[in-house]
Amino acid sequence: MKLFPVIFFLLHGCCRAVAAINVMKYGARADGRSDDTKAFMEAWKAACGSSGAVKLVIPRGTYLVGPLLFNGPCKDVLSLRIELQGTMKATTELNRYKNTAWVQFGWVNGLSLMGGVFDGQGAASWPYNNCPKQMDCKVLPTNIMFVNTVDTYVEGITSLNSKFFHVGIVACANFRGIDIAIGAPADSPNTDGIHMERSRNVTISRAAIGTGDDCVSVGQGNSDVVLTGIRCGPGHGISVGSLGRYRDEGDVTGLVVRDCTMTGTTHGVRIKTWQNSPTASTAANMTFENIVMNDVGKPILIDQEYCPYPKCDASAPSRVKISNIKFKDIRGSSTEAEAVALICSKGMPCKDVALQDVRLSYVGSTSDLKSTCVNVRPSFSGTQNPPPCQILH
Numbered sequence: 001m002k003l004f005p006v007i008f009f010l011l012h013g014c015c016r017a018v019a020a021i022n023v024m025k026y027g028a029r030a031d032g033r034s035d036d037t038k039a040f041m042e043a044w045k046a047a048c049g050s051s052g053a054v055k056l057v058i059p060r061g062t063y064l065v066g067p068l069l070f071n072g073p074c075k076d077v078l079s080l081r082i083e084l085q086g087t088m089k090a091t092t093e094l095n096r097y098k099n100t101a102w103v104q105f106g107w108v109n110g111l112s113l114m115g116g117v118f119d120g121q122g123a124a125s126w127p128y129n130n131c132p133k134q135m136d137c138k139v140l141p142t143n144i145m146f147v148n149t150v151d152t153y154v155e156g157i158t159s160l161n162s163k164f165f166h167v168g169i170v171a172c173a174n175f176r177g178i179d180i181a182i183g184a185p186a187d188s189p190n191t192d193g194i195h196m197e198r199s200r201n202v203t204i205s206r207a208a209i210g211t212g213d214d215c216v217s218v219g220q221g222n223s224d225v226v227l228t229g230i231r232c233g234p235g236h237g238i239s240v241g242s243l244g245r246y247r248d249e250g251d252v253t254g255l256v257v258r259d260c261t262m263t264g265t266t267h268g269v270r271i272k273t274w275q276n277s278p279t280a281s282t283a284a285n286m287t288f289e290n291i292v293m294n295d296v297g298k299p300i301l302i303d304q305e306y307c308p309y310p311k312c313d314a315s316a317p318s319r320v321k322i323s324n325i326k327f328k329d330i331r332g333s334s335t336e337a338e339a340v341a342l343i344c345s346k347g348m349p350c351k352d353v354a355l356q357d358v359r360l361s362y363v364g365s366t367s368d369l370k371s372t373c374v375n376v377r378p379s380f381s382g383t384q385n386p387p388p389c390q391i392l393h
Contacts, residue, residue, distance in 0.1 A: 021050070055083060084116025123161060181209075239272060288330065355380050
């Protein structure tokens, strides 16, 4: 037996000391009234400036804080673990937010975020959100934003009443989130649970999300995303998009949504794209499998005429090319007679859309379930209720 590698590991691997930074040592009060922003930033500065394995501890208590930009790079840090044992509450003074995030983790590698509650106190800000009515609007801050991080692990966090999105994942690689709880009222505007853009290798599992918007929204430029064990409701379901609104959007490829439950949501699983896209893009290679729908408004939807406003520019069809989409083992109940709607682009009809074993019932009493297909020729196999749709175009 060669002992040198074993001895090297014991001396330099398993027994390496972890630098522990506690926010209380930097002046945090944790009384829910005092502003602890400065203490948090000083503690982050110390943690990011350390070396090796680092742990930032936020003990039990309630911390009132303003915007926190936990940005790197942390050049000598190999791993950074943040343990939130208490509750963080966001200031309601909107003039303090110069960024689109309340708590941001940016340009950090090997980050772990464990436990705790992020309370955005959004109810005071929602009346100032005009995005549901105005296309060019001022965006309120997201509760927790990850920007340009690599190898991130998030477990056991709770996000409440965000002013805008709850969790944002932007330009990240190798992100894993597990046992995440998200809550906001059904009528809270734009409170998407988890939104991601321009990220790759993202896995979200065992999340309980109830919001006023999409439980999960997979935006432009994402690849290799897996969503499993998502319990969604209230909210707008799990969505791809919206896509095709802005110039030079990235493709969305390699999405798996599996073993999820929607309860009382306005939609189940959907892909939504804008008409009159300024540039072309692709949404392809997606599987939605083993999804339970409990009294869901429209369980299966492809909407390439997406328009959340009274009027949108429909002068040209959507230029988002949708292909290789599979809906498998979708079952439960629909509150709308049109349980399946595949409304594809006239300019770029959907290709290779397949429905296998769709078993839905209608909770109403005056009509049978139906499905609609526009600019798409889907394939059907196994049980189909509603019956396969007629091709309209």
